[in-house]
Amino acid sequence: MRSMDLLTLFVWSFLAATIVPLGSEPALAAIVHRRETWALPVAIATLGNYLGACTTYALAMSASKAVKSERTLRRMERASALIRRYGAPALLLSWVPIVGDAIVAAAGAARMPFLPFSLWTVAGKAARYAALAVLVDRTIRHTITSA
Numbered sequence: 001m002r003s004m005d006l007l008t009l010f011v012w013s014f015l016a017a018t019i020v021p022l023g024s025e026p027a028l029a030a031i032v033h034r035r036e037t038w039a040l041p042v043a044i045a046t047l048g049n050y051l052g053a054c055t056t057y058a059l060a061m062s063a064s065k066a067v068k069s070e071r072t073l074r075r076m077e078r079a080s081a082l083i084r085r086y087g088a089p090a091l092l093l094s095w096v097p098i099v100g101d102a103i104v105a106a107a108g109a110a111r112m113p114f115l116p117f118s119l120w121t122v123a124g125k126a127a128r129y130a131a132l133a134v135l136v137d138r139t140i141r142h143t144i145t146s147a
Contacts, residue, residue, distance in 0.1 A: 005031055006031075006040070006041065006044050008027065009024070009027045009028060009031060009041060009044050009045055009048065010044050010045070010047065010048040011048065012024050012027045012048070013027070013028075013044070013045040013046075013047075013048030013049040013052065014048040014049065014051055014052040014055075015052060016049060016052065017048070017049040017050070017051075017052025017053045017055075017056065017094075017100075017101070017104075017125075018052045018055055018056055018101075019056070019101065023097070024045055024048070024049060025132055027045070028041055028042070028045045028129060028132060028133060028136075029132065029133075029136045032132075032133045032136040032137055032140075033136055033140060038130075038133035038134070038136075038137055041133065042126065042129045042130050042133050045129045046122065046125050046126045046129050049095070049125045049129075050118070050121055050122050050125055053094055053104045053121050053125070054118075056101060056104045056105055056108065057104050057105070057107055057108035057112075057114075057117060058108060059105075059108065060104070060105040060106070060107075060108030060109045061108040061109065061111060063076075063109070064076055064108070064109040064111070076109045079102070079105065079106035079109050079110070080106060080109055080110035082106055083103075083106045083107050083109075083110040083112060084110060088107075088112060088116035088117065088119070088120045089120055090103055090107075090120075091103060091104070091107060091117060091120035091121045091124055092120055092123060092124035092127075093124060094120075094121045094124050094125060095124050095125050095128040104121065
């Protein structure tokens with residue numbers, strides 16, 4: 001496995017967890033498809049995606065302190081109410097496209113403590129990447145043994 005592949009996976013995964021409309025799954029699948037071990041790529045994709053989520057979380061937290069618009073404050077209060085209602089476990093869904101970014105931003109706007117934010121976000125993202133890697137790996141093995 002080339003280190004440039006892993007760096008690309010990290011950057012792609014980081015950007016995918018921000019407002020940049022990217023999906024990091026194809027990059028991970030491509031590396032796993034090349035029959036590389038999947039534990040390291042899963043860890044790198046998870047780290048990149050988590051750090052991207054931390055960026056969104058921090059930006060939302062900062063914005064919530066700086067916002068003066070009544071309309072925006074109402075929206076942020078609704079997002080915060082959802083986080084308070086469902087709590088940190090809602091961050092297990094932080095990997096879901098579009099919705100996940102909103103959940104992460106709501107956690108930041110609600111000023112959720114960083115430790116529960118981190119634990120639940122990493123758990124959700126790691127589970128998604130591990131499931132994808134196992135699926136790709138098993139599909140490759142099945143294809144090879146059936147051929």
